[in-house]
Amino acid sequence: MLLNARLFSPSGVLNSRHEIPVGSRRLARGCDGASAAPDSTAPHSTRLVSGQGRRLLAVPIGAMAAEQTLDEYTWTGSDEFDQLEDRKDLPPIALPPISNAQEVVLVRHGQSTWNKAKRIQGSSNVSVLSDKGVRQAEVARNKLAGEQYDALYSSPLQRSAKTAEIIWSGRGGKAVVVPSLREVDLYSFQGLVKAEGKQRYGAQYQDWQQSPATFEIDGHAPVRELWYRASLALRHVLAAEAGPRSLVVAHNAVNQAVLCVALGLPPARFRGLVQTNAATSALRFDPSDAVNSDSSSSPQAT
Numbered sequence: 001m002l003l004n005a006r007l008f009s010p011s012g013v014l015n016s017r018h019e020i021p022v023g024s025r026r027l028a029r030g031c032d033g034a035s036a037a038p039d040s041t042a043p044h045s046t047r048l049v050s051g052q053g054r055r056l057l058a059v060p061i062g063a064m065a066a067e068q069t070l071d072e073y074t075w076t077g078s079d080e081f082d083q084l085e086d087r088k089d090l091p092p093i094a095l096p097p098i099s100n101a102q103e104v105v106l107v108r109h110g111q112s113t114w115n116k117a118k119r120i121q122g123s124s125n126v127s128v129l130s131d132k133g134v135r136q137a138e139v140a141r142n143k144l145a146g147e148q149y150d151a152l153y154s155s156p157l158q159r160s161a162k163t164a165e166i167i168w169s170g171r172g173g174k175a176v177v178v179p180s181l182r183e184v185d186l187y188s189f190q191g192l193v194k195a196e197g198k199q200r201y202g203a204q205y206q207d208w209q210q211s212p213a214t215f216e217i218d219g220h221a222p223v224r225e226l227w228y229r230a231s232l233a234l235r236h237v238l239a240a241e242a243g244p245r246s247l248v249v250a251h252n253a254v255n256q257a258v259l260c261v262a263l264g265l266p267p268a269r270f271r272g273l274v275q276t277n278a279a280t281s282a283l284r285f286d287p288s289d290a291v292n293s294d295s296s297s298s299p300q301a302t
Helices: 113-117 131-144 158-168 194-201 203-210 222-240 252-263
Strands: 005-008 017-022 025-030 102-108 151-154 174-177 245-250 280-287
Touching: 102 131, 102 222, 102 252, 131 158, 131 280, 151 158, 151 222, 158 174, 158 245, 194 203, 222 245, 222 252, 245 252, 252 280
Parallel strands: 005 025, 102 245, 151 174, 151 245
Antiparallel strands: 005 280, 017 025, 102 280
């Protein structure tokens, strides 16, 4: 299988490109001089039924949460996503068969108020786009203006939902919020200023920084759960076959996970493909050339 991914910055197509070999696969990656992604080889580097009985909750995009300004947040041990039962420390699910080539374009949300404050967001839904984040979303919209997309899939978190709203403005086509596209669940870390996390959690916070694939908190394995959840989201997008091109607006970590799941890369590669605010990536999937008994086949990239 060969999968091509093109990474862009909101200021335009990146000039520098690298190819990362992954067995027989290669990922073409651009590097933003202002915020270069770490080397991917580093050791730390809805309720909708969608295949194999897995549930993904689909909500109309008009049902976005109202923006909040409150910066205080405390993880209470549960949230609105518990009912989805997608916080599972399981391997990613195989991608579904597709009948036609598809391109999936991923966009990270613009800068949020908590990005600016260096506060850990995770899947909390308190932060909103900053003024800079709104401008970044508008730049991304303008860069994508000449491209045709058949459907939009967005995270339910308002920083992503607002970015999606800005980018999708004036377009037609299906628009769906998919909760499995929310950011990595970080449980008790959510809401902490990063310096506070280091002070309060010491070695555990260091483990999150240095060994995210094995890091655990509150009885969960955030990155391994994220890989499983990213496979649910990508399966949903591909299985829908809304058309040849789909737009996904989500977050840094989950977009990384979608890229890695598509490439067959393990959670150990987390932080190898960091997505800056409003950065855009493109994945192309082609049906396998293998002969199957049915009319469709597992996706293969070219």
